[in-house]
Amino acid sequence: MDNAQPNSLVKAGGLSSDPTAFLFNDQQLGLYRQHLEKGLALVEKRLTATAKPFSGKTPRALAKAFSKLDLNTPLSDVNAALTELEQLYLDDAVYFHHRHYVAHLNCPVVVPSLLAELILSALNTSVDTWDQSGGATFIEQSLVDWTAKRIGFDQDADGIFTSGGTQSNLMAMLLARDNACQQYFGHNVREHGLPPEAKRLQIFCSELSHFSIQKAAALLGLGYDAVVAVPCDRHFAMDIAALNTALEAAKAAGKLPMAVVATAGTTDFGSIDPIAKVAKVAKEVGAWCHVDAAYGCGLLVSSKQRWRLSGIELADSVTVDYHKAFFQPVSCSALLVKNKAHLSVVTWHADYLNPLSQRQEGTPNLVDKSLQTTRRFDALKLWLTLRIMGADAIGQGFEAAMLLARRTYLLLLSEPDIEVLHQPQLSAVVFRFRPAGLVGDWDRLNKAIRQAVMASGQAMIAATQVKGRQYLKFTLLNPATTISDMQGVVEMIKQQGQRLLAQFSEHHNLEEVAHG
Ligand SMILES: *Cc1c(COP(=O)(O)O)cnc(C)c1O
Numbered sequence: 001m002d003n004a005q006p007n008s009l010v011k012a013g014g015l016s017s018d019p020t021a022f023l024f025n026d027q028q029l030g031l032y033r034q035h036l037e038k039g040l041a042l043v044e045k046r047l048t049a050t051a052k053p054f055s056g057k058t059p060r061a062l063a064k065a066f067s068k069l070d071l072n073t074p075l076s077d078v079n080a081a082l083t084e085l086e087q088l089y090l091d092d093a094v095y096f097h098h099r100h101y102v103a104h105l106n107c108p109v110v111v112p113s114l115l116a117e118l119i120l121s122a123l124n125t126s127v128d129t130w131d132q133s134g135g136a137t138f139i140e141q142s143l144v145d146w147t148a149k150r151i152g153f154d155q156d157a158d159g160i161f162t163s164g165g166t167q168s169n170l171m172a173m174l175l176a177r178d179n180a181c182q183q184y185f186g187h188n189v190r191e192h193g194l195p196p197e198a199k200r201l202q203i204f205c206s207e208l209s210h211f212s213i214q215k216a217a218a219l220l221g222l223g224y225d226a227v228v229a230v231p232c233d234r235h236f237a238m239d240i241a242a243l244n245t246a247l248e249a250a251k252a253a254g255k256l257p258m259a260v261v262a263t264a265g266t267t268d269f270g271s272i273d274p275i276a277k278v279a280k281v282a283k284e285v286g287a288w289c290h291v292d293a294a295y296g297c298g299l300l301v302s303s304k305q306r307w308r309l310s311g312i313e314l315a316d317s318v319t320v321d322y323h324k325a326f327f328q329p330v331s332c333s334a335l336l337v338k339n340k341a342h343l344s345v346v347t348w349h350a351d352y353l354n355p356l357s358q359r360q361e362g363t364p365n366l367v368d369k370s371l372q373t374t375r376r377f378d379a380l381k382l383w384l385t386l387r388i389m390g391a392d393a394i395g396q397g398f399e400a401a402m403l404l405a406r407r408t409y410l411l412l413l414s415e416p417d418i419e420v421l422h423q424p425q426l427s428a429v430v431f432r433f434r435p436a437g438l439v440g441d442w443d444r445l446n447k448a449i450r451q452a453v454m455a456s457g458q459a460m461i462a463a464t465q466v467k468g469r470q471y472l473k474f475t476l477l478n479p480a481t482t483i484s485d486m487q488g489v490v491e492m493i494k495q496q497g498q499r500l501l502a503q504f505s506e507h508h509n510l511e512e513v514a515h516g
Contacts, residue, residue, distance in 0.1 A: 017074075024122060032122070035078060042082050046090045053098035055091060056457035062092055099481040100459035100489055105267065105295060107477040110327045112388040113381035117329060125377040127161070128367035129354050133377070137364050140379035146386075147320060148336050150300040152313025158340030160370045161333065161379050165294035166212040168319035168335035171371055173203065173216035175317060175342045176259035176288035183286065184256055190345055194221045202250050204228045205261035206238035206273055210292060213261055226258075236271035236422060238262065238278060247285055257287035264309055265296030265325075268464050268473065270405075270426030272296055276311025283314070291315040294333070296426060298325030298398030301391045305399065308425075316342070322382050324477070326394050332378045343369035400479035401427040407483045408474060408490075417494060421466060427476040430464060433497035443470035445500055452496040459489045 024032060065088055075081045095101060097108040126132045127140050140161055148157035162168045180201055181187045187195045201222055205213050207229040217226045228250065231242040247257060260282035262273040275291055282289035291312050293300075297320035299309045312318060315338065322332040337343060347368045349356040354365040367373055385394065405424040412420045417435040432446045447470050450463045462473040472493065474486075 036118075038078060038082055042086065042090065046086070046093075047095075047097075050095070052457040053095045053101040053460045054093075054454065054457040056455045057092045058455075062088075094460060097478070098460075099478060099485045101478070102474040102476055102481070102486075102489060103460040103462040105321075105324045105475055105477065107324060107327050108480070109329045110385055110389060110394075112384040113328050113332075116381040116384040120377040120380045123377075126374045127377050127379070128370065128373050128375050129365040130358075130363050133366075136377045136380065137366055139383050140366060140377070141364065143379050143382055143386075144334065144336065147300070147334060151315075151318055151336055153336065153338050156339050156341075157336060158343055158369065159334050159336035160343070160366060161375070162335055162370075163331045163372065164323070164333045165210065165292065165319050165321045166215065167371060168294070168321075168333055169210065169212045169290070169292060170216040170219060171335050171346070172288075172290045172317040172319060172337075173213065173220055173259060174371075175337065175345050176203075176290065177201065177220050177222065178345045179288055179342060180256065180258040198222065200254060200256045201258040202226050202228050202255045203259045203261065204230055204243060204246060204250075204257060204287070206230050206232050206263055206266070208232055208236055208266040208268060208271065209261055209263045210267055210294065213292075222258075232271070235425070236266060236269040237425075238273040240274055240277045240281065243278065243281055247281070257282075257285045259288040259290055260285075261290045261292055262315070263296075264291050264293035264299075264312065265426050267295065268428065268466075269422055269430060270295060270424055270428040271422075272308060272425055274311075275309065276314060279311055279314035288316045289314065291318045294319050294321040295324055297321060298395070298401075298426070301326070301395035302399050303392065303395060305402070325398055326382065326385070327397055328378075328381050328385065331376065332381050340369075346371055397479040398427075401476045401481075404479075404481055404483065404486065405429055405474070405476045408476065408486045411483065411486060411490060415490065415494070417497065418490070421471060429474045429476070430466065430471045431473075432469075432471045433493060435497075435501070438501075440501070440504060445497065445504065446470045446472055448500050449493055449496045452500065453492055456492070456496075459492055461489065461493070 022028070022031070075084060096106040125136045127136050130137055144159040144161070148159060151157075162171065178189045181189045181195060181198060185195050185197050187197075189195075198221065203213060203217055203222070203226055205227065214224050214227050218224055228246050230246050231239050233239045243260070250257060260278055262275045262278040264272050264275060279289045293309065293312065296309060299305050300320070317338070318336045320334050320336065322328040322334070323330045326332070349359070354367050358365060359368065366375070402424070405427040409420060409424050409429050412418050412429065412431050417433060419432050419434045421430040421432075432442060433449055434442050447463065450461060450472055453459055453461055462475060464471055464473050474489075
């Protein structure tokens with residue numbers, strides 16, 4: 001410390017900088033409760049005060065408020081800090097619970113999961129080793145086993161909670177890579193690094209699979225070049241004939257199939273690849289079969305529609321994102337594997353942490369099968385959700401979102417100025433504003449519509465490109481959103497569309513409109 005004078009311990013603003021005054025422990029339960037109550041009051045205030053999912057503020061406008069902050073000097077007290085926070089964050093946050101938030105794969109969260117967040121952050125459990133978690137380790141393991149059973153895996157299965165689908169997919173590709181190098185070249189990558197022949201390995205996934213597969217290939221030393229994008233059929237699901245063609249071409253070129261990835265719920269369309277067929281082909285060519293069910297995992301708890309994941313039990317690994325389809329707060333995700341032996345790829349026995357002797361004694365250390373070391377006890381959120389609400393309630397919530405997507409699709413079909421691209425498989429609908437009989441730059445117009453809706457803050461919708469064309473997208477994950485909410489959102493889109501169209505013909509230049 002460069003300034004050790006005693007008066008430097010007390011700040012002018014009145015906040016004591018004695019850290020023990022703020023430590024969470026049995027002496028500070030009053031302070032803990034006080035902070036929580038203030039936080040709760042703030043959340044309550046925001047949720048009742050605003051009727052919109054977003055303020056519509058631009059990043060440039062908000063950035064100004066951040067430019068003059070002095071983070072070296074604390075504010076006078078918690079009230080001042082929360083007042084500031086309201087202006088810097090809550091006023092312009094994006095509210096996923098709002099019924100007009102229909103943009104990305106963000107779900108509203110259930111209250112039992114928030115209760116879990118409160119407990120797990122207070123105790124600050126880390127589920128890496130038994131001696132940092134105790135019973136928490138068994139809670140996570142029970143949920144891994146429960147999910148594996150829902151998938152249809154047997155006793156040999158295992159898994160681990162991760163930070164999200166990206167990490168789950170990375171880990172799946174890591175296991176697939178090391179397995180392939182062992183199988184094809186008798187080479188242990190963990191010990192010796194990549195062999196030169198690794199250049200021959202390829203990953204096959206649909207052209208609509210998530211970009212985290214490409215990222216994984218890059219991180220694993222294979223490069224984007226190793227990923228073969230297999231064309232989809234007209235339902236946006238992987239075309240099996242095209243997969244076979246791609247595999248044959250690879251073979252002819254001296255390449256080796258490392259993994260075949262089936263996406264159960266593509267991010268844009270919610271389309272589901274033919275899982276059983278993909279798994280069969282993967283098996284025939286000796287490749288690892290991974291199912292990315294980051295989005296479609298909600299079907300695992302749907303009694304009515306579970307069948308749409310049939311074949312998932314044939315996979316070698318499965319990604320599930322509870323923070324997308326199970327109404328859980330970020331982060332809450334897992335990777336499940338059919339054969340637990342493969343998880344040893346990420347095992348490292350550190351003398352100080354998880355010595356081999358502990359494993360031999362039967363002490364469960366989840367870090368033995370995790371990429372992360374210190375790790376949040378995210379499993380508690382799913383645990384309290386299942387114990388308070390039950391799995392069926394979650395499944396019904398996901399079913400409600402799917403039904404809403406179906407109704408929204410029918411609504412869009414009935415709109416003459418809207419062109420719908422597909423029938424929703426899960427709860428995403430892709431469409432565009434395109435009045436018949438007119439010519440124009442529809443790409444620019446739809447981009448401008450999305451921007452205008454977002455700037456109004458009345459609704460949040462998404463956008464995507466399909467074969468180079470600009471589309472709009474709804475991702476519906478809120479069981480409280482009704483079809484009349486969606487009628488309102490569609491009305492907004494049409495109004496903005498007509499308004500922009502009028503400006504367009506006035507100026508004969510849509511570019512001006514989009515940027516004006
Ligand atoms: C969202 C998504 C991912 C990535 O998951 P994160 O939790 O965002 O890391 C992977 N695959 C699919 C199909 C997704 O929709």
